[in-house]
Amino acid sequence: MPKQAPNQVPSLAVRYASWFKVGAAVNHRTIATHAELIRQHFNSITAENEMKFESLHPKPHTFDFGPADDILDFAKQNGIQMRGHTLVWHNQTPHWVFQNDSGEVRSRAELLGTMRHHIHTVMGHYQGNMYCWDVVNEAVSDEGETLLRPSRWREQVGEDYLAQAFWYAHEADPEAQLFYNDYNETNPTKREKIYRLVKDLLDQGVPIHGIGLQGHFKLDGIVLDEVKAAIERYASLGVRLQVTELDISLYDLGDRRKDITHPDPERLAQQAERYEELFDLFRQYASVIDAVTTWGVADDETWLDGFPVKGRKDWPLLFDVEHQPKPALAHLLR
Numbered sequence: 414m415p416k417q418a419p420n421q422v423p424s425l426a427v428r429y430a431s432w433f434k435v436g437a438a439v440n441h442r443t444i445a446t447h448a449e450l451i452r453q454h455f456n457s458i459t460a461e462n463e464m465k466f467e468s469l470h471p472k473p474h475t476f477d478f479g480p481a482d483d484i485l486d487f488a489k490q491n492g493i494q495m496r497g498h499t500l501v502w503h504n505q506t507p508h509w510v511f512q513n514d515s516g517e518v519r520s521r522a523e524l525l526g527t528m529r530h531h532i533h534t535v536m537g538h539y540q541g542n543m544y545c546w547d548v549v550n551e552a553v554s555d556e557g558e559t560l561l562r563p564s565r566w567r568e569q570v571g572e573d574y575l576a577q578a579f580w581y582a583h584e585a586d587p588e589a590q591l592f593y594n595d596y597n598e599t600n601p602t603k604r605e606k607i608y609r610l611v612k613d614l615l616d617q618g619v620p621i622h623g624i625g626l627q628g629h630f631k632l633d634g635i636v637l638d639e640v641k642a643a644i645e646r647y648a649s650l651g652v653r654l655q656v657t658e659l660d661i662s663l664y665d666l667g668d669r670r671k672d673i674t675h676p677d678p679e680r681l682a683q684q685a686e687r688y689e690e691l692f693d694l695f696r697q698y699a700s701v702i703d704a705v706t707t708w709g710v711a712d713d714e715t716w717l718d719g720f721p722v723k724g725r726k727d728w729p730l731l732f733d734v735e736h737q738p739k740p741a742l743a744h745l746l747r
């Protein structure tokens with residue numbers, strides 16, 4: 414549990430301890446550069462990239478646990494818990510998984526063999542050290558009525574690749590809490606698809622215990638009623654929920670400007686209100702929400718500097734580029 418030092422800003426994790434864990438995504442740099450903030454304010458961390466397939470398993474017979482193990486060591490030294498992110502995803506997965514050196518597409522049996530080997534090796538390595546796993550990330554399509562996005566997992570294994578992944582994960586560690594994680598999860602159309610997908614899996618008896626709501630919001634795009642409806646809909650399945658990747662971009666949808674170098678104080682004030690409303694809502698659902706994780710620690714290290722517009726600055730988190738508390742943090746500690 415983070416320390417509550419005197420004469421300092423109170424700790425976020427301590428403030429919310431009776432409702433849910435408060436987490437942050439970290440990476441091999443920020444566990445050094447942002448160590449103080451992480452220790453003081455968070456009691457859960459997620460590796461931003463270091464536990465993805467391409468990082469842990471770059472070649473068929475090569476596993477590289479070094480950078481991820483450094484993050485786990487940091488967590489252990491500081492009494493912080495860790496989520497596992499992520500075992501099966503269409504991104505940040507090496508080509509060798511799907512095709513051989515001559516470019517020949519691998520068969521369903523080969524791909525399932527690789528999937529099982531990867532899941533068993535990774536979950537075996539971290540057994541007892543992750544309080545949950547994102548087993549499958551982002552399988553649902555954003556387009557129209559299609560349920561699953563086209564991906565090499567779906568094309569080459571078939572639609573049952575999700576069920577297979579969850580079975581392998583359960584086999585690897587029967588104690589593990591297994592999550593399905595996705596974005597745009599509060600959009601009503603996508604929400605119903607995610608609901609249907611997880612319901613189907615549950616109806617088949619597949620071991621799936623939770624849904625991760627990524628929570629990548631845009632300042633003007635947060636519809637609180639939709640967030641609430643998504644929480645209720647997913648919770649009706651009887652699974653646990655986590656907000657896994659929360660951030661609030663200061664850019665509106667479609668804004669492609671790259672020339673803004675400082676955040677507008679008025680937008681920061683609005684961002685603070687949105688964060689407060691979201692955390693108030695999450696608190697109302699604390700009986701089903703186990704953790705709320707921001708996708709980063711401070712605004713000097715955020716994936717949104719490269720997405721969806723490369724090379725523009727964004728300010729989506731609770732601490733500023735100087736690691737000072739933003740208005741949003743003050744609102745959450747009120």
Ligand code: HAH
Pocket residue numbers: 461462550596597627629658716
């Ligand atoms: C997430 N995708 C991933 O889960 C995480 O692993 C990565 O580091 C960053 C974000 C989000 C995403 C999105 O919001 C829209 C399109 C594609 C991906």
